[in-house]
Amino acid sequence: MKKTIRIGNAGGYWGDDLDALRRQLTGGQLDYITMDFLAELTMSILRKQQLKNPELGYARDFVTQLETCLPIIAETGVKVITNAGGTNPAALGRKIQAMVRQRGLSLKVGVVYGDDICARLDDLTAAGETFTNMENGAKFGPVKDRVIAANVYLGAEPVVAALAEGCDIVVTGRVTDTGITLAPMIFEFGWAMDDWDRMAAGIVAGHIIECGAQASGGNLTDWREVKSFRDIGYPIIEMAPDGTFTVTKHKKTGGKVCAKSVKEQLVYEMGDPGQYISPDGVAFFDTIQVKELGPDRVGVSGVRGGPAPERFKVSMAYEDGWKADGEVLVCGPDVRDKAKVITDVFWRKTGHTFAKTNTSLVGAGSIWPPQLAGCEPDEIYLRFGVCDPDPAKIEDFAKALPALILAGPSGMAVSTRGRPRAQQVVAYWPALIRRDRVAAEVRTFAVDGAETALRIEFPVRGEMGEPVTSGIKPRALPRKPAAGALRTVQLRRLCYARSGDKGDTSNIGVLARSPRIYEWLAGYLTAARVKKFFGPMVKGPVTRYRLDNLEGLNFLLEGALGGGGTTSLLVDPQGKTLSQALLQMEVQAPSSLLRGLD
Numbered sequence: 001m002k003k004t005i006r007i008g009n010a011g012g013y014w015g016d017d018l019d020a021l022r023r024q025l026t027g028g029q030l031d032y033i034t035m036d037f038l039a040e041l042t043m044s045i046l047r048k049q050q051l052k053n054p055e056l057g058y059a060r061d062f063v064t065q066l067e068t069c070l071p072i073i074a075e076t077g078v079k080v081i082t083n084a085g086g087t088n089p090a091a092l093g094r095k096i097q098a099m100v101r102q103r104g105l106s107l108k109v110g111v112v113y114g115d116d117i118c119a120r121l122d123d124l125t126a127a128g129e130t131f132t133n134m135e136n137g138a139k140f141g142p143v144k145d146r147v148i149a150a151n152v153y154l155g156a157e158p159v160v161a162a163l164a165e166g167c168d169i170v171v172t173g174r175v176t177d178t179g180i181t182l183a184p185m186i187f188e189f190g191w192a193m194d195d196w197d198r199m200a201a202g203i204v205a206g207h208i209i210e211c212g213a214q215a216s217g218g219n220l221t222d223w224r225e226v227k228s229f230r231d232i233g234y235p236i237i238e239m240a241p242d243g244t245f246t247v248t249k250h251k252k253t254g255g256k257v258c259a260k261s262v263k264e265q266l267v268y269e270m271g272d273p274g275q276y277i278s279p280d281g282v283a284f285f286d287t288i289q290v291k292e293l294g295p296d297r298v299g300v301s302g303v304r305g306g307p308a309p310e311r312f313k314v315s316m317a318y319e320d321g322w323k324a325d326g327e328v329l330v331c332g333p334d335v336r337d338k339a340k341v342i343t344d345v346f347w348r349k350t351g352h353t354f355a356k357t358n359t360s361l362v363g364a365g366s367i368w369p370p371q372l373a374g375c376e377p378d379e380i381y382l383r384f385g386v387c388d389p390d391p392a393k394i395e396d397f398a399k400a401l402p403a404l405i406l407a408g409p410s411g412m413a414v415s416t417r418g419r420p421r422a423q424q425v426v427a428y429w430p431a432l433i434r435r436d437r438v439a440a441e442v443r444t445f446a447v448d449g450a451e452t453a454l455r456i457e458f459p460v461r462g463e464m465g466e467p468v469t470s471g472i473k474p475r476a477l478p479r480k481p482a483a484g485a486l487r488t489v490q491l492r493r494l495c496y497a498r499s500g501d502k503g504d505t506s507n508i509g510v511l512a513r514s515p516r517i518y519e520w521l522a523g524y525l526t527a528a529r530v531k532k533f534f535g536p537m538v539k540g541p542v543t544r545y546r547l548d549n550l551e552g553l554n555f556l557l558e559g560a561l562g563g564g565g566t567t568s569l570l571v572d573p574q575g576k577t578l579s580q581a582l583l584q585m586e587v588q589a590p591s592s593l594l595r596g597l598d
Contacts, residue, residue, distance in 0.1 A: 001188070001241060003240070004240050005031045005032065005188050005238075006029060006032075007030070007185075007205075007239065008030045008234060009024075009034055009036070009212055009215075009235050010033050010034075010212070010234055011035035011036060011037060011082070011234075012212030013211070013212070014042045016061075016212055017232075018061060018064060020213075021033065021080075022065070022069050023231065023250070024234055025069060025073065025078060026072065027233070027250030027253060028250045030076075031078065031184070032078065032079050032080070032081060033080045034080075034081045034209070034210075035084060036083060036177040036211070037062065037083055037084045037086065038083050038177070040315055040428045042059075042086070043151060044149065046058065046059070046087045046088070047087045047317060048148070050087050054088075055091050058088050058092035058095075058171075059086055059092075061084075063092070063095060063096070063099075066096065066099060070100065070107070071103065073107065073168065073169065074107055080168070081170045081172075081180045081181075081183060082170070082171055082172070083171075083172045083174065083175050083180055084171055085111065087116065089112065089173045090111055090443075092111075093109055093111035097445045100447060101447065107168040107169060108168050108169075108444060108446050109444065109445045110163075110167030110171070110442060110445075111162075111171055111172070111442070112154070112158045112170065112171070112172035112173065112441070113173050113440070113441050114158070114173075114439050115151045115172075115175070115438075115440070116149075116151055116174075117151070117152055117314065124437060125144070127437070129434070130431075131144075131314065131316070131432075131433070132431060133429055133430065134430040135430060135504070135505070143429060146320070147318045147429070148318065148319060148426065150314055150317075151315050152174060152312045152313070152314050152438050153279055154172070154173075154174060154279060154312070154438075154440055155278060155308070156182040157280075157440070157456055157458075158441075158442050159172060160186045161454050162442050162444060163183060164187060165442070166444075167444055170183075174315065176278055176279060176280075177210035178203045178278050178280070180206070181205055181237070182199065182205075185198075185202045189239075193280070196304075196306050196307060197243060197303065200243075200283035200284065200303045200304055201243030201244070201300075201305075202280075203276065203281060203305070204266075204303050205237045205239060205300070207266065207276070208235065208266065209234075209247070211265060212235070213232045213235070213255060214261075215235040215261055216255040216256065216257050217229070217254070217255030217256040217261055218255065219576075220261055221264065221579075221580075222260060225256060226256045228254040228255075229254050231254050233250050233254060235247055235248070236248050236249055243303060244301040245301075246299050246300070247298045247300065248297050249296055256296065261298075262298045264511065266288065266509075267511065268498050268499075268507075269507060270500075270554050272469070273285035273286045273545050273554055274472060275468070275470070277313075277467050279308060279312055279313075282305055282306040282467050282469075284304045284306070284470035286470050287304040288300060288550065290550065306467070306468035306470075307467075310435055310464050310465075311432040311433060311435065311464065312432065312433050312438055313430060313431075313432060314433050315428070315429075316431065317426045317429070318427055319427075321355065321387055321388055321424075321425050322391045322423065322424055322425060323385065323386060323387040323388075323394070323422070323423055323566075324385070324394050324397055324398055324422050325383060325569060326383070326401045326415060326417065326419070327362065327384070328401065328404060329413040330342065330379065330381075330382050330411060332378070332411035335361075335377055335378070335379065335411075336361070336376065338410075338411065338412075339380065341408065342408050342412070343382070343384075345407075345408065346404055349404075350397050351396060352393045352397070354386040354388045354393060354397070355386075355389065356386065356387040356562075356569060358384070358385040358570065359382075359383070359385075360570070360571050361373075361381075361383075362381040362382075362383050362571055363377050363381060364377050364380050367570070367572045367577050368581040368584070369537055370535065370536075371533075372581060383571065386569070387567065391422050394422040395422060398421065401419065401420055402414060428564065434460060434464070436457070436458060439455055439457045439458070440455070440458075441455055441456075442455075475548050478519055481590065482589075482593050483591075484593075485591050486590060486591070487588070487590075487591050488588060489586070489589055490585065490586055491525075491582065491583050491585045491586075492584065493597060494513055494517045494587070494594075495517070496510075496513065497509060497511060497579035497580070498579050499575050499578040501561055501565075501574040501575045501576075503561075503564040504560070504562070504564040504568075505540075505558045506556075506557045506574075506575030506578050507555065507556050508530075508555045508578055509547075509552055509555075510552055510553045510554075510579075511551060513597060514593070515551060516592075516593060518548075518551035518552070522546060522548075522553065524587065524589075525553060525587075526544065527542040527544040527555065531557075533585050534557065534560070538559060538560045539559030539560070540558030540560070541558055543555070543558075544556075560578070561575055
């Protein structure tokens with residue numbers, strides 16, 4: 001057994017840095033590289049491509065990177081694992097196998113599939129699967145006939161099987177971003193699939209590096225502390241057999257790995273920290289201990305977990321009408337007044353009532369709460385968007401926008417995007433399915449043409465109840481408040497933060513800059529305060545969770561993203577900017593908390 005294994009990430013989404021894989025391969029010693037390409041939106045796009053061409057449906061960016069990286073993979077012996085297979089992993093596997101043969105390389109390719117259950121929906125519903133929407137409780141029946149993709153989130157187990165067959169490159173369909181990182185740990189260290197604490201440690205490690213450079217300085221609140229963003233170093237996990245690990249990056253690369261970068265990534269897209277659910281187990285994020293060990297080295301330990309759920313999550317995509325958006329450039333003095341006039345004329349000119357509309361003054365603070373939009377800009381993009389089941393109404397919307405350019409206030413110009421185009425909306429439907437109604441297939445391709453095929457089944461082992469939670473209770477706050485007169489400061493002085501999305505809910509993780517600040521923060525920054533700050537931007541309730549171990553708070557803002565994903569008309573449908581908005585909040589804080597922060 002190895003003392004440690006080094007797993008690097010080289011991609012956090014479809015469209016990430018095309019040079020990251022080469023930099024990870026050549027920057028220093030690694031055992032594995034993982035690449036995460038998939039999100040709910042990505043799966044929808046890939047499925048639409050596959051419907052047009054049966055040989056597509058995978059992330060072609062990965063193929064582009066392999067053009068130059070295949071020889072390096074063969075030379076270094078680094079194994080690459082990725083879910084770039086999207087909705088058609090078999091086609092990607094065939095493509096890579098052909099590339100390997102053309103170059104005369106000795107690399108074995110593995111393909112993991114079985115996550116696609118779209119063709120089985122009728123049989124599964126007849127067998128008792130309800131596929132009720134996890135987010136809003138809606139019934140599946142009204143959308144079932146409009147579903148174009150349905151993929152189960154598989155875990156690490158089939159990837160482990162591919163590694164056991166000696167595969168050098170493993171491509172999968174909808175395997176979780178944490179699963180592709182956990183798999184080599186299970187394979188190398190022989191971890192039992194029911195060793196829940198070690199499963200949880202691997203899940204946490206996968207979560208830290210799944211979004212690429214976000215763990216190594218990208219999107220860091222304190223971005224000025226990052227000396228260079230050039231050739232940013234993507235994160236690396238050094239995992240020990242006992243489940244403790246270090247987060248680092250290659251030397252002489254840009255970016256920064258520090259406690260703040262790791263903590264920010266930990267709270268990214270987090271829900272209840274006592275119940276981070278994956279198909280491989282439930283990780284208790286309220287047990288994680290983070291310690292800075294030195295420059296670009298952060299230690300993570302203490303992770304605990306619980307049994308894997310008896311249901312897998314299913315991500316479905318269904319047709320849900322049409323949408324379009326477009327903008328005009330407005331400049332000069334009195335931009336806001338001009339925008340009001342143009343907006344009134346435009347919506348009257350469209351001549352329709354739409355299912356959903358949105359107007360944004362991009363450049364005038366329209367992505368933040370109204371109280372923060374105080375400046376008078378010199379120019380904006382006045383952006384209009386619509387959703388509706390009737391494509392004819394969308395077409396009338398598209399015609400109305402260019403007609404404004406010569407018939408409104410001064411300082412208008414047509415957008416370089418030109419006339420808006422109607423796009424079919426593919427909406428997201430999350431649901432659950434029994435484990436034993438899903439099976440994974442693992443197929444391997446050797447250079448000599450030999451093939452193997454394995455089937456991985458997932459029997460139900462326990463009750464169908466709710467997944468476990470950590471059960472950790474928040475510690476008591478000190479009764480004595482911090483000393484000093486109250487001062488009005490922005491929350492940014494005291495905290496750093498990161499935000500993300502899950503459907504129509506945005507999460508904002510807020511992290512204190514010191515233990516004393518956290519004690520004050522836990523008493524001050526309530527869910528009600530956050531709800532009031534964002535005002536009408538947040539349509540639903542705000543829920544708060546404490547993370548005493550990370551000295552932070554996690555807020556869930558329901559109904560904050562205009563429906564979320566492809567159904568949203570917002571400029572920021574993923575809530576990426578909301579953490580920076582919250583940090584602009586003015587708070588009354590004891591002066592003693594500010595000592596040592598400047």
